[in-house]
Amino acid sequence: TQLLEQSPQFLSIQEGENLTVYCNSSSVFSSLQWYRQEPGEGPVLLVTVVTGGEVKKLKRLTFQFGDARKDSSLHITAAQPGDTGLYLCAGSRTGTASKLTFGTGTRLQVTL
Amino acid sequence: NAGVTQTPKFQVLKTGQSMTLQCAQDMNHNSMYWYRQDPGMGLRLIYYSASEGTTDKGEVPNGYNVSRLNKREFSLRLESAAPSQTSVYFCASSEWTGHEAFFGQGTRLTVV
Numbered sequence: 001t002q003l004l005e006q007s008p009q010f011l012s013i014q015e016g017e018n019l020t021v022y023c024n025s026s027s028v029f030s031s032l033q034w035y036r037q038e039p040g041e042g043p044v045l046l047v048t049v050v051t052g053g054e055v056k057k058l059k060r061l062t063f064q065f066g067d068a069r070k071d072s073s074l075h076i077t078a079a080q081p082g083d084t085g086l087y088l089c090a091g092s093r094t095g096t097a098s099k100l101t102f103g104t105g106t107r108l109q110v111t112l
Numbered sequence: 113n114a115g116v117t118q119t120p121k122f123q124v125l126k127t128g129q130s131m132t133l134q135c136a137q138d139m140n141h142n143s144m145y146w147y148r149q150d151p152g153m154g155l156r157l158i159y160y161s162a163s164e165g166t167t168d169k170g171e172v173p174n175g176y177n178v179s180r181l182n183k184r185e186f187s188l189r190l191e192s193a194a195p196s197q198t199s200v201y202f203c204a205s206s207e208w209t210g211h212e213a214f215f216g217q218g219t220r221l222t223v224v
Contacts, residue, residue, distance in 0.1 A: 009152065031210065042116075042202050042215025043155070088154055092210030099162075099170065099209050100145070102155035 003027060004091055004103035012109045013079055021074045021106045023089035030094040032065055032072045037086040037105075079110045114138050118203050118216035125193040125223045133188040133219050135203030143209045144186035145170075146178060148199040149218075155202065161186055162209045193223045 007022045023032070031050040035043035047056050049065035049072065056063045060083075062075040072089055089103040116137045125131055137144065142163045147155040147170075157170030159178040167178050175197060177189045186205075190197060200220050204213040 004154075006154070033212065035213075040217070042204070042217055043213075044215070045212045048212065090155075090213070099157060099160050099168075100206070100213055101157065101171075102147070104152065104154040 003101045004089055006087075006089060006103040006106050008106060009104065010107050010109075012111070015080055015110055015112050016078050017110075019076050019079060019108070021076075021087055021108070023072045023074075023103050025070050025091065027091075027093060028069050029091035030069070031092050032069075033090045033092075033100070034063055034072070034074055035088045035090060035102075037088060043086075043088055076108075079108075081110050081112060084108060084110050116203055116205055116214050116216040118201075118219055120219060121217065123219060123221050125190075125221065127194060127223060129193050130189065130191050131193065132190075133201055133203070133221075134185070135187065135216060136185045137203075137205040137214070138184065139205060139207075139214065140183070141205035141207050141214070142183070143206045143211070144180065145204045145206075145213065146176075146186070146188045147202045147204065148172065149202060150199050158188065158201075160209070193221075195223045197221065198223045 033048045034046045037043040047063045052067045052069045054065045060077045087106045119134045145160040146158040161167045161180040164183045200218045203216045206213045
C-alpha cells in the first residue's frame with residue numbers, strides 16, 4: 001500500500017485546457033514536495049509546501065497543501081505541450097531521519 | 113555541474129548474477145537515497161543514508177544491500193539478481209533527510 005496516492009494516474013488533454021492533479025494520504029506530513037520527471041531523466045523539484053492551507057504559484061502552476069497537511073493538489077492553467085511529463089508528489093513525515101516518500105505519479109500528456 | 117552521477121546507465125544481468133550500482137554526489141549533501149521506479153508505482157525507497165556512517169531500510173529493501181562509502185558515495189548491491197528486480201534505479205541526495213532531493217539520471221536494469 002502506497003502512503004501517497006495520486007489521481008488521476010493518466011491524463012491526456014489538449015493545449016489550453018486546465019487540469020488538477022491530487023495527492024492524498026491518511027498520514028500527516030511536515031512538508032510536501034512536487035516533482036516533474038521527463039523521459040530518461042530523474043525527477044526535478046517544482047515546489048515545497050510546509051504550512052497547512054499554503055498556496056504557492058509557479059507561473060501557470062498552483063500548488064496547495066491541505067489544511068490538515070494530509071493532501072495536496074497541483075492545478076495547471078492553460079496547459080502547454082511543454083508541461084508533458086510525470087508529476088510526483090513526495091512527503092516528509094515529522095520525526096528523526098524523516099525520509100522522503102513518493103506518490104504513485106500522474107502521467108500528463110498535452111497535445112496541440 | 114555534475115550533481116548526482118550514477119553508473120552504469122544500462123545493464124542486463126542473468127538471474128543469479130551480482131552487481132553494484134555506483135552513485136556519487138558533489139553537493140556536500142548529508143543524506144543519500146536509492147529508489148526504484150516501476151510503471152504505476154511511482155518511486156519506492158530501497159535504502160537510505162541519513163548521514164555518513166548510517167544506513168536504513170526503506171520500503172522495499174529485500175534483495176539489496178548498500179554501502180555509504182564516504183560522504184560522497186552510496187552504492188547499491190544486488191547479490192543474486194532476480195527478474196523482479198528489473199526496474200529503473202535512481203540515486204538521490206539531499207542536504208538532510210526530507211529536504212529537496214536531487215536525482216541522478218537513473219540506471220535501467222534488466223534481469224533475464
